Amino acid sequence: xxxxxxxxxxxxxxxxxxxxxxxxxxxxxxxxxxxxxxxxxxxxxxxxxxxxxxxxxxxxxxxxxxxxxxxxxxxxxxxxxxxxxxxxxxxxxxxxxxxxxxxxxxxxxxxxxxxxxxxxxxxxxxxxxxxxxxxxxxxxxxxxxxxxxxxxxxxxxxxxxxxxxxxxxxxxxxxxxxxxxxxxxxxxxxxxxxxxxxxxxxxxxxxxxxxxxxxxxxxxxxxxxxxxxxxxxxxxxxxxxxxxxxxxxxxxxxxxxxxxxxxxxxxxxxxxxxxxxxxxxxxxxxxxxxxxxxxxxxxxxxxxxxxxxxxxxxxxxxxxxxxxxxxxxxxx
Amino acid sequence: xxxxxxxxxxxxxxxxxxxxxxxxxxxxxxxxxxxxxxxxxxxxxxxxxxxxxxxxxxxxxxxxxxxxxxxxxxxxxxxxxxxxxxxxxxxxxxxxxxxxxxxxxxxxxxxxxxxxxxxxxxxxxxxxxxxxxxxxxxxxxxxxxxxxxxxxxxxxxxxxxxxxxxxxxxxxxxxxxxxxxxxxxxxxxxxxxxxxxxxxxxxxxxxxxxxxxxxxxxxxxxxxxxxxxxxxxxxxxxxxxxxxxxxxxxxxxxxxxxxxxxxxxxxxxxxxxxxxxxxxxxxxxxxxxxxxxxxxxxxxxxxxxxxxxxxxxxxxxxxxxxxxxxxxxxxx
Numbered sequence: 001x002x003x004x005x006x007x008x009x010x011x012x013x014x015x016x017x018x019x020x021x022x023x024x025x026x027x028x029x030x031x032x033x034x035x036x037x038x039x040x041x042x043x044x045x046x047x048x049x050x051x052x053x054x055x056x057x058x059x060x061x062x063x064x065x066x067x068x069x070x071x072x073x074x075x076x077x078x079x080x081x082x083x084x085x086x087x088x089x090x091x092x093x094x095x096x097x098x099x100x101x102x103x104x105x106x107x108x109x110x111x112x113x114x115x116x117x118x119x120x121x122x123x124x125x126x127x128x129x130x131x132x133x134x135x136x137x138x139x140x141x142x143x144x145x146x147x148x149x150x151x152x153x154x155x156x157x158x159x160x161x162x163x164x165x166x167x168x169x170x171x172x173x174x175x176x177x178x179x180x181x182x183x184x185x186x187x188x189x190x191x192x193x194x195x196x197x198x199x200x201x202x203x204x205x206x207x208x209x210x211x212x213x214x215x216x217x218x219x220x221x222x223x224x225x226x227x228x229x230x231x232x233x234x235x236x237x238x239x240x241x242x243x244x245x246x247x248x249x250x251x252x253x254x255x256x257x258x259x260x261x262x263x264x265x266x267x268x269x270x271x272x273x274x275x276x277x278x279x280x281x282x283x284x285x286x287x288x289x290x291x292x293x294x295x296x297x298x299x300x301x302x303x304x305x306x307x308x309x310x311x312x313x314x315x316x317x318x319x320x321x322x323x324x325x326x327x328x329x330x331x332x
Numbered sequence: 333x334x335x336x337x338x339x340x341x342x343x344x345x346x347x348x349x350x351x352x353x354x355x356x357x358x359x360x361x362x363x364x365x366x367x368x369x370x371x372x373x374x375x376x377x378x379x380x381x382x383x384x385x386x387x388x389x390x391x392x393x394x395x396x397x398x399x400x401x402x403x404x405x406x407x408x409x410x411x412x413x414x415x416x417x418x419x420x421x422x423x424x425x426x427x428x429x430x431x432x433x434x435x436x437x438x439x440x441x442x443x444x445x446x447x448x449x450x451x452x453x454x455x456x457x458x459x460x461x462x463x464x465x466x467x468x469x470x471x472x473x474x475x476x477x478x479x480x481x482x483x484x485x486x487x488x489x490x491x492x493x494x495x496x497x498x499x500x501x502x503x504x505x506x507x508x509x510x511x512x513x514x515x516x517x518x519x520x521x522x523x524x525x526x527x528x529x530x531x532x533x534x535x536x537x538x539x540x541x542x543x544x545x546x547x548x549x550x551x552x553x554x555x556x557x558x559x560x561x562x563x564x565x566x567x568x569x570x571x572x573x574x575x576x577x578x579x580x581x582x583x584x585x586x587x588x589x590x591x592x593x594x595x596x597x598x599x600x601x602x603x604x605x606x607x608x609x610x611x612x613x614x615x616x617x618x619x620x621x622x623x624x625x626x627x628x629x630x631x632x633x634x635x636x637x638x639x640x641x642x643x644x645x646x647x648x649x650x651x652x653x654x655x656x657x658x659x660x661x662x663x664x
Contacts, residue, residue, distance in 0.1 A: 032357075279443065323651045
């Protein structure tokens, strides 16, 4: 059997889990009576906003950075990100004393810019419309010999994010829940493809479903076309963390094999999820982090009588954004 | 040994735990890397905002209402409360098909009024300055034969709230934590005295500490005076759920035996806790629910090197209040 080195296998997720265990938080699996009643099913919530840095991104960054050879670490790491991957990379780099430079859009949420700064990273701002973040990062790599830590198109990153699926499956068994489906927010696809790979081994009867924002549903389009396809990406989405117009090569290769379906949500759906999480779940969810919850709340009738899990992938939301979403959808 | 029927014993908490188990949520015990680093100790968080109705009050209400004789249940229950006890009573009554009337101040947070309505309770509003909520409730009791469910001065209520302590102690052992102290928000003292009683049996080396808002620190004053004492209660506190000027008879009797110390926090401390919970813990905490966290954040230096637990007692906060606290303390 030939092995494609750009595509992780299940053993890579197990190795990632062991590697990051001393630093990553094992987030709990929560259940909420109101949500169960509303959907008419058993809904288990994986709150990755409780992960270090407020999103799952710490896992992939930790798994990747711990594999950088010792002699390269002092030359630093560089990443481009609207904020969650930025904080993940900055926090891991700080843990191990590695200099970090993060290329961030100037319009990133304040919470994310300040979070990234708080871990001691150097921030290089660029304009989302006119700047080329990959070129800026590449220049830093060639100038100082730093290692680029990609946000999703890297097997070590995907394996790290896949540890969410490993944990979730084990915790569901402990709760006596037989999971029929897991819903996961999707930007470049690192998280959802990692989870799909994990579940294909440890819970093969569980379907994995990606949820993307309107205009950035590259995973859905790619799976329909049978090849990587770029979404129109015309307008800004409320889900700043999911604005990747196309899935990565590695995530898409896994998704073709292990992903069962793909859903799209709009800004109203996302605002409802943020408001519902605040008012009923008492959780701070950012719009992108609540994409899977948004799908469940909108399409509740479809999930009646099931046992499902919803990944809440991040909570790095400015208070103003939460207040706006709560005002937009006052009775979510 | 003579037994005072107004004061619960440890076995009452064990009985309460068994009685409410089918309905109450077992809330997790969480840990946050940022909080640990900030305080320089191991801080375990008991997030009771994840309890049904968004606060611990469901526990006591459930334990009390399940002990109402079947023939009295149809005559209904009545309660007076600024909102969390109201929702607890309303939700438990709804579960068992019991009519509920709640006497609420007209200036209670919207989230609490709407929450109480959503469980189908009848709401009677009164003016906090000019109305007498106890008289209004007594009139309903005498007119319709309803059972009054008191907010804290009742051994069944205190035993129900004490289940938080039972859970917390067991979960701490599972995490390998030897708890030196548990910090608990205190209004009338039902929660903190129940927890203190539970810990005196299952974790006798753990100190229980009450945290009250300025101007409503009746527990602290009472313990200093050696008798129930009323705090000045001159100005409204941000902690609407802790505005009881004196501890109840039952809570104070337990507190005299089992409470180790009492701390007071002001509105700035409370706003800091709400902002910190939102920004770093990704939890929605109401000002009163965050009182114990407020004390820990303010006095962090005192707790260095310890293992402690903090009860976050409720999260029924209007989004505007959270946004105001986050604006007041932008870098908590």
